[in-house]
Amino acid sequence: MGERIGQLWSSISSDLKELVLHFTLLLFATALLSWLANRRLKPKERGPLVSVPLFLSSFAMLMLARHFGHDRWGAVIIAAGLAIAGFITVKSGTRLPVLVALMLALLLGFGLNLSALVLFAAAFITLFISRPAAK
């Protein structure tokens, strides 16, 4: 166990610059997607611009995915668990940003930057065009 923690820590500390960049990108993407999702909601229904638990979970997912370089299915299973938990617990705003943020974190963690870019573009366009049903 101690060895695995050591490995995780070394993988985190070895590439701190890249980690900071990923943190910023994820923060920016989460904020933008949340803003897009909140855009058409009434002020009462809107959630926070950045949900701290959601963002921290996503970033933790990203770090885990970096560490799970050779066991991607393990990381996917953890991400799926987190997504389900987020889906159930999120009460305000829409649930789409939760899913997208976690998937983005997973893809960035795996180093699949082009896929992350495509996913972000798809989510951005979808949220930009969509509007909630009137109540």
Added chain:
Amino acid sequence: MSAKHRKGNMPVALLAGLGLPALGLFSVFSLVSYDQMTARWPLGITGEEVHAYQRWFDQRPDTMPAMEVDRLELMADGPCDDARNFTLEGTTGHVALTMAGADRILSFAEAALWNGQHTVRLVPADRTSVSRLYAAEVARGLGVACGKAALVRLSLCGSDQGLFLALEETDQPFVDVHGADGEVALGGGAHVDTLVLREAELAMKALTASGDISRIDARSAAVIGAVMAATGEGGVPGTASFEPRSGLYRPLLGGHAKDTVNDPGAHALAWYLGTADAHQRMRALADSLRIDSAALERRLAELDARNASAFTSEMRIGYVRATLGHGRMEFLRRLFHPEHGEAASRLASDGVQARAPVQELDPLLRRYLVGDTVRLPRDKHLIDHVITVPAGYGLVLEKGARLNMAPGSGIVVHGALHARGTKLNPVFIRPVDENAPWAGIHVTGTGATRCVMAGLRMSGGGAPLGADGAPGAMLVFQGCDVTVTGGAISGSNVGAAIAVRHGKLALHETYLAGGRSAQLDITFGDLDATACSFVGDGARGALVAHGALITLTDVSFSRYGGAAVELALRSQAKAQRVSFSGDASDKNVDATSRWEEVGVAVGGR
């Protein structure tokens, strides 16, 4: 609010959200040139990811011609599962298949060689494997012994096994074809004569412990080191064959087991490539290659054009060729600009540039030191211990010098030895006690060290001197060019009278008699004997040769208890006007050796 606005538009948004990025991807991957597509992408996008997207979204038509790589179709006689013996389609010869990890080794029967190759190592191939083909092409162009390398598609009993890199194994059959006479491949578990193995060990010791880089073909090693470093592959770069006569390792490029422990050749090559000398040579090689870089690049591009089709499976050939082009440029960049690690300098300072510690001259020798030569004058000299003449000094036994050798005593000379005896005033080397043998005089040269022994009268030596691997003999020359003229040497009761290892011995008008074992022992050296007499009188034989070149002219052998001449291990002898009389047998020539004679007379037994 209208009915239209009350209804959500999520399906349309999803369609647009998925459709627009897909359209963008189709546009990018179908319109961007392959050169740009295979170059470095921004935002840390990796080549593997681009490669995956290209498969899905590149829809442009293929315009480049496809060329098929060779196919190796093997059929089993019976059930294919677990079969190890196959036949190559179109031939009758058998092919043995063995597994070595992920590699497959195919051994072809002599009657049905594949492209002239006896043994081929098949390594699973991908696009990066092409760099191995570049390495072989460059090495071959520079005249280095290099096995064939090609991409092949393997099929067992009609079932496709995938793409492999076929590397000709650098084993004994390969060395027999491409190497010098007597050269041996040491790795691969083949049986190697113990005498050759001992020579290989000694050469390895001289190379790695003493930093004697003349023990390896440095140019070939540098070429192999440079091309294998350019491939970007780590691990063992190649192997080396061993030539026991010269004690030289000759590096080879081709298929080989990546095992330095059981393959001294691979170990020798890997060691040398860590030295400063190797790095200097590799830099010089890079400089010379850069002069004609365009021609080299063209040759490698032709290789790519031939092999690109092998990797197309679901990709456009243009994309594959562009990818290979980037790999090619990377290979050339590494080849033209080799990097030099600090480890090399460290190794060099430990090994190659190491100098032997300065040795004090023995008090007896110091007395007779003139310049850098010790001259033992006409007088009696009692040698009662083992005296060493260090490298840088020569030893001259002047005419009339008498060396009385105490039991177990001897002289070790790391340089030239000369005896200047004449018919009237010979040089005598005799035992103090006829019943207690002295050790011997052992001379170690650099390969061209000249030793002239004239008018020598010697007897009663041959006890072991204690040096590692040194043969027990009265006079031992290693790596020397020796001339013995007008000598009379009585055979030793312990070892040979004269032993030569790696070097030349010219024997003129010399008389050898008596002793118990063979009087002359020539191992991986040359002997030219003219007008000499060999008399047995109880000795087992006159001459034993291992891997030697022998010329006998006007020589007589008489009264030997065994075979007067014994040739083994690819020795070659030419005899002119040679007579045998009263010997148990005149000669014993093994299957690997050759005896040619003109005017040989055999007398009674």
